Amino acid sequence: MKKPVLLLLIAATQAFAAAPRELAQAYAAEASRQAPGFKASPQRGAEFYAKRFAVSDKMPACTACHTDSPARPGQHAVTGKAIKPLAPRAEAARFSDPAKVEKWFRRNCTEVLGRECSAAEKADFIAFVSEGL
Numbered sequence: 364m365k366k367p368v369l370l371l372l373i374a375a376t377q378a379f380a381a382a383p384r385e386l387a388q389a390y391a392a393e394a395s396r397q398a399p400g401f402k403a404s405p406q407r408g409a410e411f412y413a414k415r416f417a418v419s420d421k422m423p424a425c426t427a428c429h430t431d432s433p434a435r436p437g438q439h440a441v442t443g444k445a446i447k448p449l450a451p452r453a454e455a456a457r458f459s460d461p462a463k464v465e466k467w468f469r470r471n472c473t474e475v476l477g478r479e480c481s482a483a484e485k486a487d488f489i490a491f492v493s494e495g496l
């Protein structure tokens with residue numbers, strides 16, 4: 364299920380850098396195959412971003428490393444390493460490289476949720492962090 368989306372994203376973005384909106388649309392298209400009529404929601408994305416899943420003590424939520432606002436620089440909860448803001452309005456390179464986005468969704472979701480994020484969760488998340496773009 365995951366691979367075809369990624370291949371599609373890469374194929375769609377080889378000629379030009381992917382804009383966050385195009386990435387969000389690709390995830391939304393995947394989500395609407397599972398739930399017809401799906402529409403990405405920045406509001407749901409905001410709730411997801413702040414939600415404490417409490418699977419991991421050190422990384423209970425996305426906010427543990429990315430702070431309460433995706434527009435602010437973050438800090439890794441374990442290593443202390445600086446993390447640039449997630450919001451494309453604050454850090455232009457964000458959500459422009461589909462392979463990087465997939466890699467970090469996979470890693471961070473597995474750590475925080477104890478599973479991979481769904482296409483719907485990814486579409487909502489990007490809709491939220493891209494607000495104001």
Ligand code: HEC
Binds near residue numbers: 441463
């Ligand atoms: C343990 C710390 C930590 C937590 C918790 C965390 N992240 Fe991250 N995240 C990182 C690091 C480190 C990077 C990569 C460094 C960078 O790109 O600045 C990153 C990068 C990302 C990226 C790549 C964006 C891009 O285009 O560059 C996405 C997407 C992402 N995180 C989503 C999430 C989501 C969703 C959650 C919550 C489910 C989450 N992160 C929780 C540390 C964390």
